[in-house]
Amino acid sequence: MIRIENLHKRFGDVRAVDGVSFTAADGAVTGLLGPNGAGKTTTLRMLYTLMRPDEGRILIEGVDAVTDPEGARFHLGVLPDQSGLYPRLTAREHIHYFGELQGITGADLAHRTEYLLKMLDMAAIADRRVAGFSHGERTKTALARAIVHNPKNVLLDEPTNGLDVMSTRAVREIIRRLKGEGHAVLFSSHVMQEVSALCDTIVVIARGQIVGAGSPDDLRRQTGHENLEDAFVSLSGLGTDGSTDPHSAQGEAGAAS
Amino acid sequence: MNSRSLAQVMVVVRKELVDWSRDRRSIMTVLISSLLAPAIIGFMFSSLASRQRQVEDITVPVVGAAHAPALIEWLQQQPGITITDGPSDPEEAVRTRREDVVVIITDDFARDFAASKPAQIRLVSDSSSQNTRPKVQRVRALFQRYGSEIGSLRLIARGISPVVSVPVQVEDVEVSSAQQRAATILGFIPLFVMLAAFTGAMGIATDSTAGERERGSIEALLVNPAPRSAIAGGKWLAGTATAMLSVVITSALLFALFQYIPLQDLGIRFQLGPAQLLGTMVCVLPICPLIVAIQMYVATFAKSFKEAQSYLSFLMMAQMVPGMMASMNAFPAKAWMYFVPWLGQQTLLTDVLGNKVIHPGVFVVVAVVNIALAIVAVRATAGLFVREKIIFGR
Numbered sequence: 001m002i003r004i005e006n007l008h009k010r011f012g013d014v015r016a017v018d019g020v021s022f023t024a025a026d027g028a029v030t031g032l033l034g035p036n037g038a039g040k041t042t043t044l045r046m047l048y049t050l051m052r053p054d055e056g057r058i059l060i061e062g063v064d065a066v067t068d069p070e071g072a073r074f075h076l077g078v079l080p081d082q083s084g085l086y087p088r089l090t091a092r093e094h095i096h097y098f099g100e101l102q103g104i105t106g107a108d109l110a111h112r113t114e115y116l117l118k119m120l121d122m123a124a125i126a127d128r129r130v131a132g133f134s135h136g137e138r139t140k141t142a143l144a145r146a147i148v149h150n151p152k153n154v155l156l157d158e159p160t161n162g163l164d165v166m167s168t169r170a171v172r173e174i175i176r177r178l179k180g181e182g183h184a185v186l187f188s189s190h191v192m193q194e195v196s197a198l199c200d201t202i203v204v205i206a207r208g209q210i211v212g213a214g215s216p217d218d219l220r221r222q223t224g225h226e227n228l229e230d231a232f233v234s235l236s237g238l239g240t241d242g243s244t245d246p247h248s249a250q251g252e253a254g255a256a257s
Numbered sequence: 258m259n260s261r262s263l264a265q266v267m268v269v270v271r272k273e274l275v276d277w278s279r280d281r282r283s284i285m286t287v288l289i290s291s292l293l294a295p296a297i298i299g300f301m302f303s304s305l306a307s308r309q310r311q312v313e314d315i316t317v318p319v320v321g322a323a324h325a326p327a328l329i330e331w332l333q334q335q336p337g338i339t340i341t342d343g344p345s346d347p348e349e350a351v352r353t354r355r356e357d358v359v360v361i362i363t364d365d366f367a368r369d370f371a372a373s374k375p376a377q378i379r380l381v382s383d384s385s386s387q388n389t390r391p392k393v394q395r396v397r398a399l400f401q402r403y404g405s406e407i408g409s410l411r412l413i414a415r416g417i418s419p420v421v422s423v424p425v426q427v428e429d430v431e432v433s434s435a436q437q438r439a440a441t442i443l444g445f446i447p448l449f450v451m452l453a454a455f456t457g458a459m460g461i462a463t464d465s466t467a468g469e470r471e472r473g474s475i476e477a478l479l480v481n482p483a484p485r486s487a488i489a490g491g492k493w494l495a496g497t498a499t500a501m502l503s504v505v506i507t508s509a510l511l512f513a514l515f516q517y518i519p520l521q522d523l524g525i526r527f528q529l530g531p532a533q534l535l536g537t538m539v540c541v542l543p544i545c546p547l548i549v550a551i552q553m554y555v556a557t558f559a560k561s562f563k564e565a566q567s568y569l570s571f572l573m574m575a576q577m578v579p580g581m582m583a584s585m586n587a588f589p590a591k592a593w594m595y596f597v598p599w600l601g602q603q604t605l606l607t608d609v610l611g612n613k614v615i616h617p618g619v620f621v622v623v624a625v626v627n628i629a630l631a632i633v634a635v636r637a638t639a640g641l642f643v644r645e646k647i648i649f650g651r
Contacts, residue, residue, distance in 0.1 A: 050479055050480065050645070050648050051648075051649070070482055073481065073482040074482045076480065081476070082473030082477075082649075083477055084474030084477070085474060086272075086276055086472070087472075088276050089276060100265075101265055101268055101269075101481040101483050102482065103265075129279075142477065145477070
């Protein structure tokens with residue numbers, strides 16, 4: 001379970017995240033939806049403790065991530081914005097490396113690795129060096145190492161970005177499975193279909209602020225748009241009339257994403 | 258640091274070493290730089306030895322030997338001298354470097370000699386040629402000796418003590434001897450060993466810092482619940498291991514090389530035996546952690562491998578300055594120098610190789626100073642791993 005309250009982060013004069021609050025519940029998929037530069041990545045970076053908020057509170061399994069980042073990281077599995085791999089290591093070695101850093105060893109680690117390789121359909125590439133991997137294979141490897149320790153909370157920053165159909169399906173499959181196992185899954189996306197297909201709760205973020213939150217049905221009701229995409233456009237102030245855009249002078253926020 | 262963090266340190270060490278061992282570029286760097294030192298020193302010594310031999314056994318081409326049979330006979334009695342017939346065009350032969358030196362005995366030699374007038378001998382040489390200078394000097398000295406012997410005999414024949422004609426006696430003290438040159442070459446050894454430490458460290462120091470940033474893998478790594486000090490520490494220890502490996506290989510190769518160099522033939526009482534090898538290790542290995550730590554700290558500021566390498570090449574030059582100065586004997590060794598990194602290793606190594614007796618405490622203090630400074634640098638690097646500009650700045 002993740003709870004954030006009134007989160008702020010600014011870069012110079014730009015308010016990248018400006019008072020964001022929401023909750024990602026266990027056994028549910030929460031989608032952080034917003035256009036490019038809305039502050040999704042910055043919000044997630046603060047959540048996974050590598051960025052310090054200027055203001056606000058982050059609780060991960062009740063652990064304050066600002067005052068005890070290391071303690072919070074115990075409960076997190078993260079697929080960051082940049083998920084670079086080590087070209088000279090194999091997929092299996094990547095999973096082992098992170099597993100061992102999490103304190104998993106021996107038979108437990110071997111077991112868990114086999115499970116992940118099977119679940120992500122990676123058996124054929126498990127012992128190949130990642131240097132020649134396709135984008136999909138790289139994402140799977142990064143995902144596997146991120147959840148090797150079976151973390152209670154899983155954060156995924158645009159996990160399906162640039163993936164082909166089959167890889168996208170595999171990632172969605174994982175997200176559903178994690179949800180089914182009772183994990184709290186929070187992922188960001190700028191793709192409407194993705195979010196609507198997977199999420200129990202959608203948090204719409206634009207220019208560093210939450211502009212709408214709730215189930216897909218809630219959002220439809222809120223905006224009066226039957227089509228979820230229209231609802232999204234209306235909420236994020238991307239509409240052409242400009243009437244729903246209170247921050248037009250502020251420009252694109254979220255310089256870091 | 259608790260046992261959990263310690264285990265994490267070891268996990269990072271193992272991963273970095275495995276990664277490094279598969280990096281052909283790093284391995285080649287270590288191998289080439291390890292071979293460089295023995296190759297260069299071996300080459301320098303063999304050229305020195307051949308030059309020395311050239312001076313010892315020389316062949317002197319003489320034109321007009323028939324004009325001075327007594328002189329030729331005297332020359333042939335001198336050790337290491339062989340007289341041959343000179344070329345038809347001596348000046349051309351020397352200019353084209355076919356001959357190093359040619360002696361011409363003039364037609365009037367016999368007449369002038371008999372009349373006790375200065376009899377002329379021409380020495381054709383090229384003073385711009387460094388290599389032949391010792392040989393030319395040797396030949397000139399031969400004639401001077403012959404001249405003074407004959408002069409003395411003439412004075413005695415006239416009832417005068419030859420000593421009278423020597424109002425001033427000059428004694429040459431040659432400092433630029435073969436020994437001296439050999440010592441200069443030996444002075445490069447510490448430099449090469451330090452260089453080996455530097456190049457051995459570079460692979461992991463750059464790959465695990467700037468490399469992580471360039472690949473974008475640092476974010477995922479730092480999300481793990483491991484203290485920054487454990488991650489930086491693991492990378493540091495792995496880098497230290499490769500730096501030390503490089504030093505050991507280089508020293509061992511130098512050791513092997515010196516078993517084959519005939520130093521005695523050069524009149525040098527230098528040895529690189531097991532004792533010196535051990536001394537070299539004890540002296541240089543403790544600085545490896547510091548070299549790695551500083552390289553890591555600097556490389557962490559770089560966004561890419563290339564950027565890191567250009568930073569480190571400046572660092573290398575800066576590190577080499579005290580070594581260069583010490584090997585050129587620009588300043589005499591003072592006590593405080595032992596405790597300054599790099600300078601200390603250089604001074605200490607010179608002592609070790611020069612068979613000076615060194616108090617074991619000096620080694621201990623030098624090691625403690627270097628390792629303490631290294632820990633400071635590693636902590637500073639761990640501090641950088643917290644900075645958002647470093648983690649996210651690409």
